[in-house]
Amino acid sequence: MVDDDGRVDIFPVNHAVDHADVHDSLVLRTADGAELRASTSGRDIAYEVDGVTGSRSWPRTAWSVVLRGRAETITDLAGLSALRPVAVAPW
Template sequence: MEERGDPVTHLSEQACWDHLAQQELGRLVTRVGDVLDIFPVNFVVDAETIVFRTAEGSKLTELTINDEVLFEADDHTERDAWSVVVRGTAHRLETGAEIEAADALPLKPWIPTLKFNYVRIKAHALSGRAFSRDEEPDRGGVQPY
């Protein structure tokens, strides 16, 4: 029987940012009281922060009530996969200079809707994993603990 290496690799902080920079779609998790919500958002990485655009609505309201968020992005091929989770705080960009800088980013809505609000997530912690995809190992025999 062929020995396989560990199919899970923990990513360094820089590797997490590198993977995030290659992706355009992620999921924002908000919490207000006991209610958790998750929203798909398209985004860009800017100076080790995450920036996305949004319209007025529940996402922006929830971020105003509680700025602590989780953000997750991932991707896969037939051979490998990765996932990065960001724990951080989100704030709406409000000054003219902030908005002007965000307007210069390569960030356009995926759907034809007007989204005038920019939000920046500042990471407090990142965790990421890369996965090698392969056939399931033999299920017979003694399982390691």
């Protein structure tokens, strides 16, 4: 993401996919008052997640997903309640 001063920054976040809508949504979880939330709400962002499936032995499959879209902060009780089943677990 790019902040108001034009600097690029990266944040570790927890994520999950919400399949409840016609279009799937990526749900990111941050701490209350987090800099990420304040700097991305209402902005276009890019998000990448990579992973490896399989055990330590072969065959393994590596994958990468890149998403682009508009970030939205959800703070109201109804919105947060709707996201409860998504289960974005903290580290």
